[in-house]
Amino acid sequence: MPTSNPVRARPWPSWPRHDAAEAEALRRVVESGEWNGVDAPAVLAFERAYAEFLGAEHVVTCTNGTVSLEIAMAALGIGSGDEVIVPPYTFLATASAVLKVNALPVFADIDPDTYCIDPDAVEAAIGPNTTAVIAVHFAGHPADLDRLRDICSRHGLALIEDSAHAHGASWKGQAVGTFGEFGSWSFQGSKNLTGGEGGALSTGDARLAATARELRNCGRRPGFGWYDHFSLGGNWRLTAFQAAVLSAGLARLPEQIARREACAELLDRELAELPGIVPLARDPRTTAHAHHLYAFRYRAEEFGGPPLPEFCQALQEHGIPATPGYPRPLPRQPLFAERNFDVAATGWRPEHVPTRYAELDLPVCERACAETVWLPHNLLLAEPEEMWDVVTAVALVRKAKRTA
Ligand SMILES: *Cc1c(COP(=O)(O)O)cnc(C)c1O
Numbered sequence: 001m002p003t004s005n006p007v008r009a010r011p012w013p014s015w016p017r018h019d020a021a022e023a024e025a026l027r028r029v030v031e032s033g034e035w036n037g038v039d040a041p042a043v044l045a046f047e048r049a050y051a052e053f054l055g056a057e058h059v060v061t062c063t064n065g066t067v068s069l070e071i072a073m074a075a076l077g078i079g080s081g082d083e084v085i086v087p088p089y090t091f092l093a094t095a096s097a098v099l100k101v102n103a104l105p106v107f108a109d110i111d112p113d114t115y116c117i118d119p120d121a122v123e124a125a126i127g128p129n130t131t132a133v134i135a136v137h138f139a140g141h142p143a144d145l146d147r148l149r150d151i152c153s154r155h156g157l158a159l160i161e162d163s164a165h166a167h168g169a170s171w172k173g174q175a176v177g178t179f180g181e182f183g184s185w186s187f188q189g190s191k192n193l194t195g196g197e198g199g200a201l202s203t204g205d206a207r208l209a210a211t212a213r214e215l216r217n218c219g220r221r222p223g224f225g226w227y228d229h230f231s232l233g234g235n236w237r238l239t240a241f242q243a244a245v246l247s248a249g250l251a252r253l254p255e256q257i258a259r260r261e262a263c264a265e266l267l268d269r270e271l272a273e274l275p276g277i278v279p280l281a282r283d284p285r286t287t288a289h290a291h292h293l294y295a296f297r298y299r300a301e302e303f304g305g306p307p308l309p310e311f312c313q314a315l316q317e318h319g320i321p322a323t324p325g326y327p328r329p330l331p332r333q334p335l336f337a338e339r340n341f342d343v344a345a346t347g348w349r350p351e352h353v354p355t356r357y358a359e360l361d362l363p364v365c366e367r368a369c370a371e372t373v374w375l376p377h378n379l380l381l382a383e384p385e386e387m388w389d390v391v392t393a394v395a396l397v398r399k400a401k402r403t404a
Pocket residue numbers: 063064065066067090091093094136162164165185186187188198199
């Protein structure tokens with residue numbers, strides 16, 4: 001039954017945001033006639049601007065943040081017979097991209113405080129076939145880049161930062177996406193910087209950047225002809241329209257990051273006061289949190305409330321767009337659990353214990369799936385005072401359930 005008196009009746013800030021800048025940038029691309037191509041001025045301008053924003057040497061754009069992961073692994077020479085360590089609390093692409101290059105994803109559990117991959121679990125998962133680690137900066141909070149960089153360097157593994165949640169996040173003052181061999185970015189519609197769709201890789205390595213450029217452009221090389229194909233890439237090019245919209249959005253990003261930080265700070269402080277509500281931790285080495293999501297734990301027993309889905313429903317009836325996030329660990333998907341992929345292509349053998357996906361023990365991830373509430377980042381673009389609507393709604397749901 002819908003609540004007759006919702007805490008929040010007016011809408012939250014919409015997403016994506018746009019103003020005259022996007023319209024003007026698009027008009028210029030339309031009239032220029034240069035709508036596509038890796039050397040289109042709008043594409044080159046965005047690659048330069050995003051590299052400068054990150055403090056990265058190279059940015060290579062591509063069609064989306066799934067393909068960017070595939071290109072990163074292909075450029076690193078990862079393929080059949082290799083294992084890549086990934087977290088289980090993430091979007092499909094983090095692990096499916098590994099299968100796409102015929103390597104095997106090995107799931108390592110997450111840290112209970114930040115939900116980013118747990119460095120101890122990574123170390124425990126390293127085997128003779130491990131070649132890389134993909135860390136996800138979950139919700140925009142950096143994974144432990146000190147330990148991950150150290151582990152990867154000591155074991156000779158590549159580090160890929162899946163930064164799809166983390167545009168503008170930084171660790172000890174340095175942008176995420178610049179610690180690993182590659183940072184991988186998504187500009188899909190829900191992300192904190194969007195061109196509708198789109199993706200990119202950042203890297204400090206000129207040779208890796210050149211290989212990524214070649215792969216995303218059908219295996220072509222600068223200085224050769226359009227019919228000279230050197231490697232097995234694909235047409236994974238961003239359009240000039242997307243690049244123009246991305247440049248306009250990038251100009252607005254720093255101010256949005258500051259706003260999200262201010263709103264999240266109020267939520268962290270006030271929600272922590274409520275029994276059974278536990279915000280995620282912030283590592284003190286995090287110098288900017290991108291807050292792609294605002295995630296908090298809801299412990300129904302301590303709270304004295306209903307199970308997670310009903311709790312989210314009750315918040316929605318109060319005008320708070322809460323959802324239960326990833327409902328189960330990624331390896332429980334039939335794709336992995338039933339091994340609905342080309343097993344032979346991966347060089348998989350029965351003794352590959354880490355790939356018995358259905359049997360994996362991932363207690364921290366299981367618990368995160370069972371008790372975590374997500375709020376979307378556009379809610380954090382409201383005024384900080386408006387966060388009281390969230391706090392009030394949570395407190396009201398609690399009172400309603402306790403007197404019921
Ligand atoms: C969105 C997302 C991706 C994939 O990006 P697309 O552009 O949608 O292909 C990869 N990893 C994570 C963690 C994501 O959230």
